[in-house]
Amino acid sequence: MAKQTLDPVTFEVLKNSFISAVDQMGEQVLRTCYSFVIYNRDFSNALHDAEGNCIAQGNADIAVHVGTLHYTCKAVIEAFRGRMKEGDVYAINDPYAGGTHFSDVRLVRPIFHEGRVIAFAQANGHWSDVGGSVPGSFDVMAREMFREGLRITPVKLFENNALIEDVATLIAQNSRDPASIIGDMQAQAEATAVCQRDILRLVEKYGVETVETGFAEVQDYVERAVRMRLAALPDGEWATQDFIDRDPAGSEGLIPIKIRMTIKGDKAYYDFAGSHDVIASIYNSAEGATFSAVAAGMKTFFPDLPLNSGFYRAFEITAPEGSIVDAKWPVAVTGFLMPFEKIMNSIFEMWSDIMPERAIACAFNLEYLLAGGQDARLAGKPIFMFYDWLPGGWGGRNGKDGSNCTTACFGTGLQTQPVEGQERANPIRTTEFQILRDSPGPGKWRGGAGVRKTSILLDADKAVLSYICDRERAVVWGIKGGLPSMPHGLHMVRAGKTHEDWLGSVFSDLPMKTGDVFSRPTAGGGGYGDPLERDPAAVLEDVIDDYVSVERAAKDYGVVIRPVDPEMLSYEIDEAETARARAAIRASRREWAEADPEQVAADYKAGKIDRLDAVRRYAVILDWESGEVLPKSTEQFREMFRIRTVAGWA
């Protein structure tokens, strides 16, 4: 890392100009995209140097693309080295070359100055469909990529700034939504041209040498800043693990992702030794996506630093080959977000020890619903595609409750879709979309609240439903004595029935009929700190605001609240009863956490306890529909519950 040679002001000017050039790309994409997924901010943009290293990434980019764009840029360079011409734009979506999943298609434009490539602009967006066996290209039954979607290895898509029609058509016709695909290609390519224009203006003003020096020095600046901060921390080792719910091809038992982090001198090392092999579902992550998860997790503790390759040079990753965090072609990886979020939360947990002022418990898991079929409200019964994702709760923080109703940690900037927009485009009526009472994981600082959204299928033919989520068993956890939130899963009440079926967190192609009601609760965040230490006044406030019920205030917090006039939101704390309840919980809770799981299952089946009691009080994982104990999952869950929760109780 060379010493800075640019004067501080020129340097600052260039640094900001690079970021601004990238943000302009984002603005352009946002306003011209065809994919509503992109519109809701599932996109990212970057400027790269001539070697493909990332100089600047967009400020509001989705976390999940962080740390992957330089890989795909380098893959393009590798494929076209020496053959690139001005006006070329290349496409790539290859997860095995550092991409994320097939839906994220990147357009890369070389920026020339006097016949020489000086930089690259890259615009990446989540297309609405890239083929594969189900609409939206999320087939949870896929084992290999051939069912998932079209793999685009580096390919030239524009020449002389004009779309290469035959190639574009080949790609578009492999999608269910070809018109949108062509529109997004144009939108993304034009965005890279916006960046090019900005960079060439800088070259005109400062000279190419200064700008190229700037490219290197902004990376060095970030690297120097991260390394200085790492060096200021004591050396040490931290380890933790988090889990995926299951391997569909294996027996019951959570799938561990283990991380050991070492800080030595001015560098951090992450070792995934001991993580499970790839599993027979789409919940695998390839190397690039794993790298991204580490970068995004760590970035959370350095929010002020710009993102570029300098940041990425301050840490290293090793992962066992062929493990769930190192999937190789052709293993299915479309659901890489599941391992991604586990890694991110594990990093939150380890860094919470290192930077207690930023400590945070586990966030709720991303959930993604894809329904499709024919809209029988309209003549001709056109196809509809209803994709939806919900916000949920984030982990309790040291000194602050968790953030309510925020999108999942893979993309906290994502927007949620208006109900009216959805009801116009799809045969769906949403009967409920509101904060879910008792979803926050209890703690001295409770998790943020999740939501519940309930919808009815209106006149539709051949409708099917797929659902992609996790943490039905590896339930969102608390830290430093905080409690878990709740098992994640979708409920359905079939037309004309009253029984609520628990369909869990992952299924595919489930047939649906008009009148079926499906309801998705999102979990709250995990709690931070011992809930018995939460200020009773704060619990009272939560009851008034309807985040917490009177019953759970007593069970989880030992705070006994008496209604005075609930219509007028008037409640009061019973101080004496609260003291007694807290003492009673304190006396028994270690025992509860070791209670016989079979007894817990029996009580659950008998209706004496509910799902929240099972996980918060007894740390037992059941098959939530049948009530049967899942012994291995319970053992694994309890192992971490002892470390994260029980050890935090005074």
Next chain:
Amino acid sequence: MRFAVDTGGTFTDLLVEHDDGRLTMHKAATTPQDPIAGVIDSLAKAAEAEGVSLGDLLAQGDLFIHGTTRAINAIVTGATARTAFLTTRGHPDILVLREGGRKDVFDFTVPFPEPYVPRSLTWEADERIMADGSVRRALDEAALVGALGEMKAAKVEAVAVCLLWSIVNPAHELRIGELIEAHLPGVPYTLSHAVNPSLREYRRASSTAIDASLKPLMSAYMGDLTARLRAAGYAGRVLIVTSNAGVIDASEAARAPIHLINSGPAMAPVAGRHFAEADAAAETAIVADTGGTTYDLSVVRRGGIPLTRETWIGGAYRGHMTGFPSVDVRSIGAGGGSIAWVDAGGLLRVGPQSAAAEPGPAAYGRGGEEPTVTDACVALGWLDPDFFLGGAMKLRADLSRAAIEARLCGPLGLSVEDAALAVIRVATENMVQAILDITVNQGIDPREAVLIGGGGAAGLNSERIAARLGCPTLLIPDVGAALSAAGALMSELVFECRAALFAQSGAFDSAAVNAVLDGLRARCEAFIAEAGEEAVESRIAFGAEARYPHQVWEIDLPLRAGAFAGEADIRAMVADFHAAHDEIFAISDPESEIEVVSWTARASCRLREGKLPSLGVAAGSAAAPVSRRRAYFERVGWVEAEARRFEALPAGAEFAGPALVESSFTTVVVGPGATYRRTASGGLSINPAKGA
């Protein structure tokens, strides 16, 4: 006689356009506890300057135009009414959930935003209307009356009603309005379909809640303002500036106060447009209003003032969406008071923190120890310590230098002068980046735009900003220090309305569209008939919010006429859309159909003939004495720069920098290589140095 009063954070600016054609500028201190007192004070100052009584001055007035930050301040300080939110059963959290999104995606210490109306003041109505307007569930009136009773017990002062799909079928909202009048008499309310008939429930609900919460306060303010002006002797019309760069009658403003959120800053581009045309014959301008702490930017594009659909109070994703178009004014924390500091990585930063009015820059001598942009200008010799604000305040150059020396010179390894220059460069660059953000988004190339500098601190670095952007011309109008008030004098009466109706160009139902447009036209004509009596000229412009069918984002498309007579008209609209899309985004999809989401109409009534007069300070002659002052500039170091008085400049003659042009309101720094001259309208026109 016309009065334009803009109540700002520090000063209340008044411009008086006299019947003899003169224009005069007056300033009074803003009185936050009772802003109307500041308004009256400014008028009293004008009366004093004219040597007449306040009553005599006011008696001559026929138009009083007022820009006020009263509404926005009430929201920011939580002084709005205790407002209930009433919505469809099952959807009580529309204001909590909003549309998601987050600004600082990696910084989870940023708190989750509070809803505009708390959950404890939210009620749900048992009713449901579907996307096609059909009633799925009739309104349960008995239950609703019960809810109104609870609101009464909860001492609610205003009610915001937003039901799903009320834009397609308003029957339930209208009925609820009647029930509120019957059961909560005197409590103001707002119905979402009436205030903002647009798709997407959060935006509409947010408009509704904000509007309702402002009603008690703003109707009192408008009543009070009008009454006190009348009491002081004014008998003319009272108009209020709206967020969309128009004016409306005060009584009208009280009925829909949501339109006053951006009252004030919205007027700067109106003035900017005037000066760009008058002094530079330009149709495209960047208007920058520089105050002590904020730098407000807006643009004029092809003679038009662009509006944004997304206006946030309190910042994107962190605050509340107004759901309304508003003049696209962006603010960054940069100005004369911005503090310069060195970060942990050794980099020089300027702002966004400001020394504000207290303690102010170090040079004010009020205990400020941190160097600011103003201090840098003092250290460079650009500001005359003895002639700041026309000598109204003495500056301490020694304190400026000491602050720069103590905080910046060591870490940066620079002399005081070079550190001060670095502060100006970084501040300039922050402003340049903000301008790039706003121009490039509108497809404006700053190299083809005139930069208009308004506000007291505009002169310090505007020439450098113009040079950096490649703007051919920088204008500092003579009324620049009261730019918004100047805009108010030139503004038009404006009424806007819209209606939602989806229409695709491939299956275009001209009859249905024409019916909607006829409805909009009728509303505009009614407005003109009633409010536009004194108008010199009135017109109605129609527009469509359109997109390619697969797109999510709409653009505003002006329509050639207010009716579709046949296929040719539809084809013309489609062609216009492709052209507009291509112009904004450099791409279009000429094969594609287009989809119109909603239709708009804007009635505007011009209230004046002819241009705004200049302040009329007599032009001097080239022979006027010129003083010289030592000032420090990049590349040339210390030089004896010419220091000239604004009013001493003869019109038209060209002078060369380096120079410092001073008036009682501002100092304009003209660097080496730049040239300047006094314009016909009395302002300063500067050709920036090339290649700065």
